[in-house]
Amino acid sequence: MTATSVTGRGLGSAVPNNKGSEHASMGVEKLIGPRVVAADSVTLDGSGDATVVLPLLSGVVGDYIVTATDSDTSGATAVTASMAFSATATTLTFKGTAANLIVWSIVKKGLAI
Numbered sequence: 001m002t003a004t005s006v007t008g009r010g011l012g013s014a015v016p017n018n019k020g021s022e023h024a025s026m027g028v029e030k031l032i033g034p035r036v037v038a039a040d041s042v043t044l045d046g047s048g049d050a051t052v053v054l055p056l057l058s059g060v061v062g063d064y065i066v067t068a069t070d071s072d073t074s075g076a077t078a079v080t081a082s083m084a085f086s087a088t089a090t091t092l093t094f095k096g097t098a099a100n101l102i103v104w105s106i107v108k109k110g111l112a113i
Contacts, residue, residue: 037064039105041071044096052092052104061085068094068104 037057042050057064061083068081079096081104094102 033110035108037106037108041103043101046098048096048098050094054090057090065107068102071101071103
């Protein structure tokens with residue numbers, strides 16, 4: 001973007017009344033397309049299991065995609081992830097190789113057009 005005014009007036013200026021209403025802000029809660037809801041890492045136990053409990057997400061399980069990846073770059077192994085809703089919580093269940101560190105994310109589905 002180029003400024004068309006160096007005097008602080010006109011089309012390229014940053015005068016506060018030239019920016020639009022302060023009530024017209026666009027927060028992430030108004031994002032229409034896919035968005036990351038949560039992301040973190042977890043270490044699998046000696047049996048290769050881990051559980052993460054989060055606050056209950058809105059909607060239904062089908063509104064979200066959960067992904068998990070083994071973070072070992074030299075010899076990554078397969079990891080499974082599932083998500084379930086109860087009355088008060090969202091539970092993620094992971095299965096993979098014992099003691100491996102995995103990274104996970106939950107993405108809300110949507111179209112980014």
